Structures are given as C-alpha cells and as structure tokens.
Amino acid sequence: MTRTWTPGTSDAALTAIARTPRLVVALDFDGTASPFVLEPMSARALPEIVAQVERLSALPDTVVAYVSGRSMDDLRVITEHHDDSPVVLAGSHGAQYWYPGIGLTEPVAEARDAERDDLWAAVRPIVAKYDGVEFEPKTYGVGVHTRGAAPEVEEAVFAEVDALVAERFPQWRRRPGHHVLEFSSRAEGKDAAMVALRAQFDATGILFAGDDVTDEDAMGVLGEGDLGVRVGEGATSAILRVGSPQEIAPLLSVVADIRGAARE
Ligand SMILES: [Mg+2]
Known part of the structure; x- marks a missing residue:
C-alpha cells in the first residue's frame, strides 16, 4: 500500500x-x-x-x-x-x-542514427502543424511534447504520430508520459x-x-x-x-x- x-x-x-x-x-x-x-x-x-x-x-x-x-x-x-x-x-x-x-x-550503441534521422524528418512536419506542440530531438529517438496544447490537439497529434510510427517504425519502443509521447530505438528503461x-x-x-x-x-x-x-x-x-x-x-x-x- x-x-x-x-x-x-x-x-x-x-x-x-x-x-x-x-x-x-x-x-x-x-x-x-x-x-x-x-x-x-x-x-x-x-x-x-x-x-x-x-x-x-x-x-x-x-x-x-x-x-x-x-x-x-x-x-x-x-x-x-x-x-x-x-x-x-x-x-x-x-x-x-x-x-x-x-x-x-x-x-x-546500436547504429540506428540513419533510421532516427528518418524518424525526425517524418515527425517534424506533423508537430509543426499543431499549435503548442514541441519537437524534441533525442539521442535515441524523438519526443513530442504537448504541455502547451489543448487536449484535443494532444489527442490528434499523438494519433497522427502513432499512426506514422506504426507504419514506418514499428519496432521502436513507445513511451507515453504526462503530455509527452516518445519513441526510442533503445529498450532500456x-x-x-x-x-x-x-x-x-x-x-x-x-x-x-x-x-x-x-x-x-x-x-x-x-x-x-x-x-x-x-x-x-x-x-x-x-x-x-x-x-x-x-x-x-x-x-x-x-x-x-x-x-x-x-x-x-
Ligand atoms: Mg518526470
């Protein structure tokens, strides 16, 4: 307890x-x-x-x-x-x-830099479409931050990024958090x-x-x-x-x- x-x-x-x-x-x-x-x-x-x-x-x-x-x-x-x-x-x-x-x-480190760069290039334009959403380039992946976004915006951008990753980067580890969605090539938690x-x-x-x-x-x-x-x-x-x-x-x-x- x-x-x-x-x-x-x-x-x-x-x-x-x-x-x-x-x-x-x-x-x-x-x-x-x-x-x-x-x-x-x-x-x-x-x-x-x-x-x-x-x-x-x-x-x-x-x-x-x-x-x-x-x-x-x-x-x-x-x-x-x-x-x-x-x-x-x-x-x-x-x-x-x-x-x-x-x-x-x-x-x-696994040599996933090229794939990570592709991920960045695919996620950046999605993030740019939405108000109050921030793109975080990460050593082993990407973070999408929605602290400054309305709840319906958060829902929409996360859905779009999820769909993209499911289609093109399915093996990347998904990590949801408080107003953040992250994908990483590393399995460590x-x-x-x-x-x-x-x-x-x-x-x-x-x-x-x-x-x-x-x-x-x-x-x-x-x-x-x-x-x-x-x-x-x-x-x-x-x-x-x-x-x-x-x-x-x-x-x-x-x-x-x-x-x-x-x-x-
Ligand atoms: Mg924390």
Whole structure:
C-alpha cells in the first residue's frame, strides 16, 4: 500500500533508508526535481532540492543521481551539471551514464542514427502543424511534447504520430508520459538504471523518486531495503507518495538530517 507522506512528519521508511550503509538517491528530473515548464530546455531543479542534493552528496557512502528520459546532453544543461560535479547522471531512461571522476560511459550503441534521422524528418512536419506542440530531438529517438496544447490537439497529434510510427517504425519502443509521447530505438528503461547504479556503487539501499509512467519501471525493481517515492497522482508501486516536487526537498532533508546525524 502506498501511503501519503506529509512534510513535517516522520516515517519509518525514511529513517530506514537514511540508515542504509551505502545509499543511492535517484531522482527523476522533470516533474520530480523540477516543476513542469512549457519550454523543455528551461526546466531547472528547485533551488531547495539542489541544496539537499548538495548536502546528501557531501555525506560519506551517499550518491545522488538524476535518472531521466532526457538525452545526456540536454540533461547536463537542465541539471546545470559540471565536469567536477559529484552528481551522477543517467540519461535516455538508462541508456547513457555520467559518473563522477569517470565522465560519460556510453554502452555500445546500436547504429540506428540513419533510421532516427528518418524518424525526425517524418515527425517534424506533423508537430509543426499543431499549435503548442514541441519537437524534441533525442539521442535515441524523438519526443513530442504537448504541455502547451489543448487536449484535443494532444489527442490528434499523438494519433497522427502513432499512426506514422506504426507504419514506418514499428519496432521502436513507445513511451507515453504526462503530455509527452516518445519513441526510442533503445529498450532500456529506468529499471536498467536502478540495476546499473546499484552495481556501480554497491548500494545497500536506493531511494528513487519519480512522477510518471516510465518511473514505474524503476519502482518495479526496487526491493527490500529500497524506497520508492511517487510524486503526484497515478497508479504506483511506490511506498510513499508526495503531492509535488516542492515536497521532495523536505523529504530529502529528513533523510539528510538522519543520515548526517548517524555519521557524525
Ligand atoms: Mg518526470
């Protein structure tokens, strides 16, 4: 059962994850660390979340990662990431990684660039026909954003893009989200990112927070000793639910307080 966490309260699940020997805090970006914005590249993490990410990253045996569907290049821009950052990045739903002291470690990519360019060329003119719809070129595919569009426009553009992909690119993985429809040549989901981060840092516990359908891939592979946090409405296998990104900062603060005190 998922229970709603209210800022200012304590919760046994937060105490437990804060006390795990080696902790990975993995945060989805859009809608979790950052409130939604109309222009995708203007998204930024809430300052109070950035402050908690810095606090947690400074604690021993504690790593913070952003785990996003964004391509790595875009993710580095919106997270204001720099080369000496302690923050780990997992982009393209777990197909790309950036680790502190190592940098970008990309798995051998399938050579699908030509097909991706064809996909871009076919989707762009569809997007251009509709008001308030944004085209997002992605390393491994394409995103169509409808945050600025009317509901009937969203329905129409998604139907048209679905029909195109079904006809010409049927093997590409479809990923629906809040006002976004994405197609990718990569099969990795955020479940793969959980596996990779757990192995990379020998984590004994993962705190993962996310707000969307693709985040449930990650929630699904969390086990005993981990903690899933769902942001906002929707079906989830998370243990805790918070109302908004604004409530993620106080949640991280509780974890940092307990973890910091236990390690002084
Ligand atoms: Mg999200």
